[in-house]
Amino acid sequence: MAGVDESRLRTWLAKYHNPEAALRDITTVVNHYQGLVPTQEPYIFNDGTMMDLVNLSGTIPVTYKGNTYNIPICIWLIDTHPKNAPICYVKPTSDMSIKASIFVDQNGKIYLPYLHDWAPGSSELLGLIQVMIVTFGDQPPVFARPKEADIPYPSNSFMPQPGGNYMAPYPPTSYPQSSGYGGYPSYPPSSNMPYPSYTPYPTPYPPYSGSGYGGPSPVPERTGTIKDEHIRESLLTAIEEKLLRRMKEQFQQNQAELETLQRTQDELKQGKMKLNTILSRLEKEQSDLDKNITLLKDKEQELDKAIERLSSEEEIDVDDAVTTTAPLYKQLLNAFAEEAALEDAIYYMGEALRCGVIDLDVFLRQVRTLSRKQFMLRALMQKSRQKAGLAI
Template structure:
């Protein structure tokens, strides 16, 4: 702005203390608005506003701070998600490990049991081979003489049981013959009646022999 003309204002600042009541003869100090920290800039004449370097610095710092906060928040969220996935994976691995340990233990037990069964089968196989070898060295064996009872009571029990089972088979085959019309109904009923009566007495005899021998009753 152009300076005020001085030729119309010849007066100067007061130089004595009598005019203004003070003891200083210095000119008035420059007035500055309280709370304003300004930096002199080389603004061009005619500008209406001045952007100080402090304003630019604070603006840049604020922008950088916001960007860093967003970036840190994104990194934290990503890291948290990865940690959650890792924790879940660790829990799954622990459960899988426990299941595998149980399976391994069960397999070891089954292995021991199978080894015992194999040994038992080998022993039985050896026994069967020895019996077959003995039979090959003997003469032809009569089946009826192969079974020998120790007492007359057991012999009677054995014979009665064999006869009772033979009657059971005879009744079965009579029924098959009737079904196939090999025999008529009257013949079937007559034979079954006689066989059933004989079977009844044989079962009573078997039960009595078992009681004498101290054996449990028949089912």
């Protein structure tokens, strides 16, 4: 970085939230505009808070009616840069006066749509200075004081320091600002008045560059008469105000429509994600369903084959089918059959009692006898299973 101690600048930016981004921003500006020099000085806010901030102080070249003038400015970078917009002032010398407009107030505070619409990531100091050059080329922020007029210099003016640089220890506390980040000003000063209001009236003095700031600036003789060019300039100023208001309204309308479209796009993206999730689940369910259908068809084919095989075989005699191969199995089979018969007998005894065929004494006596015999059969079956090695 030519002419700037980068290590010192890093030290100044050490307490900033994003020092690397601020350093890149300052480096880019100094490389393009040699008339701006970074320094660190205390800045006092309206609430009395003092903070050491880095500022870019010096001049920027502005072309007005074919002549190039060096307009003195000061750009203060707050510690949240580039998240929040910087604080900008015009720095008039002792023989210069501020030309108030919608862009510059009586105290030199600069108001620009670029500052008001400052967006981290897209807004930068270089773009801000380029907007200043274009804006001040159409509407200069300063003009030369008449030499014959004895105009006292305000106490809050920027006085020249040794070396020819116009510096200020801090901006005057009378600068208008609204509540913003940590006492920092926000743009615009109020929601109802985006820029400082003023009465458009032409000034007979062209922008002044001063010695060391650019070429000569002639000062016409004051006659106190409003001429045609004055009225023309006043009308042009009024038209500029009206066009700026309409442009701002159109910009805000387009911005609102853009935000609405952005929200709609986000909702559509969310809906697309939900639909993709549902489609994925349906595809998985369809795949599982196809597998189950294939499995059922295989089982159905197996059942058809089994039915066909059984149909082609000869009929099986039930007595032959239950013939046991060992005396133990025969004993188990007979015990099981007799126990099942006893269970049926007990059931029908209960039905007979319910229908009144037998009385209660007969029922109890018969059920007690059958139950005792059923118990013995079950014990025999359990013992037989144990001997045969079957599951109990």
